[in-house]
Amino acid sequence: MASLRLLFWAAVAAAVHELGHVAAVKALGGRVASLRLTGVGAVIRPQRPRLFSYWEECLVALAGPAASFLLALGAAAWGRHFGGGDAYLLAGVSLAFGVFNLLPVGPLDGGRILRALTNRWAGPDAGEKVCGGLTKVLALSLAALGLWVLRQSGNFTLLLCAAWLLWRKEGKP
Template sequence: MQWSIKLGTVAGTEVRVHATFALLLIWIWVMHYRIGGPPAAFEGVAFIISVFLCVVLHEFGHIAAARYFGINTPNITLLPIGGLARLERSPDTPLEEFVIAIAGPLVNVAIAGLIVTVVGGALGWEQLLGPQDPRIDFLARLAGVNIFLVVFNMIPAFPMDGGRILRAILAWRLPWARATTLAARIGQSIALAMGIFGVFFNPLLILIAIFVYFAAETEAQGSDVQAISDDTSIFDVMITEFATLGPRARVGEAVELLLATSQSEFPVVDEAGRFEGLMTREGIVRAMKERGAGASVSDVMRRDIPALNEKSPIDFSLKLMREAQTSALPIVDSGERVVGLMNYETIGELMMLHYADEHFKPLGRHHQAPIARQQRPRRRYDHLDKE
């Protein structure tokens, strides 16, 4: 994730914190300083750090459960609104999804129970339900926050754990894609109700409702891509007519291609057609501004773009595009020659066809009319590599 800083690695999982977390600490410092001076400010910051340690333990509850099922977690990122664990792959069965999702809240239950046991009879419900009040005992507030985390995460809406638990329960009876769609719609209904409630009582709920609503939509779309990907490979839908650039081409020639074709991304290939880099519309514009039309494409192209095998599933290409933060990926054959392109527009068109007809299934390259849009240059350039 952009703007995140690595804190360290625990059991093979990177722990990262988003830069905006510093803004939260500054805000907490200022608010508590106004209430009780430096002592209150230091205690407020210490409390927030303790809360996020509980969030880290919550995420490692998910990680431990995922590893039990053979799913690794490359990293977790701490955000001002909570933690985000990135699983290497999705769970294979409803049982795996249920166990992994519920493991996090169970960690918070254990933390709250441990604090209550240690403090004993000194805690009352008024203390546990007032974690925002700095006048309440530190441990009592921490126990209250963990109780809140359990309740909040069990709301049956994505991306909270409750939404994944709901999907797991539905998936015992329904196909995975259908269970995801139904769980997402339930979550969006809850988000709308939360937003309406926030209008009258707490504006913060409106922001949370917006986040939950769009997170549910993203989850549903991801499930649809997965459903299509199960029956379709990149070979069936990739763009097969496209223009390329040679490594000795100039930025000005890339500009000509950008204006002469409907493409936004151009693979840079050697004389044998092997992939060397990618020029995007944004990269071409930036190169023109910073280096000029005479700059070499090989000096400004992106070299960190991964290439995909033509037999790869569609959802894998989408994952790689997000991780590489690129708008397109080259598809290569067994000889590492570029034979196609995948971009967000192609995937979007595939999704539109799927929504138009739930029984839609790509025809494949062995048919005369492939489903995916073919990028057809208005002026044909097979390979630009002018001296």
């Protein structure tokens, strides 16, 4: 039963995170053309009359973690004032979503920010090279740590994360 509660609050946290991105796209004058759920998250494809600037791309990417952090604060405040383990569970899950998505790798929000800023300062395509290299280093580090964890506890979650980072298409979850 506890795992179903965790799954439910994780889905709520993920939805709020993605709604943060949608709100930012709309605030910048864009529209959402499609929203596709995948096994590791959601992919939002904006429909834009013009391309976002590098700074606007950063704002859209930051909006998801910002929404996650705001939800975590709100849920923690709710739990503090009214009690309830579910509020703290939601706060923790939402905080984890926000922090994880700021990692500067691959298709995560931190990777989008890194690509946009690197492209802005070093020219087009520089961000893909930098982010791609950093993603490979992190994925291989996760794989090594995952092998150690697997031997210690039998948990293979880090190996799955490493595989996802290594075998995904650049820029696509």
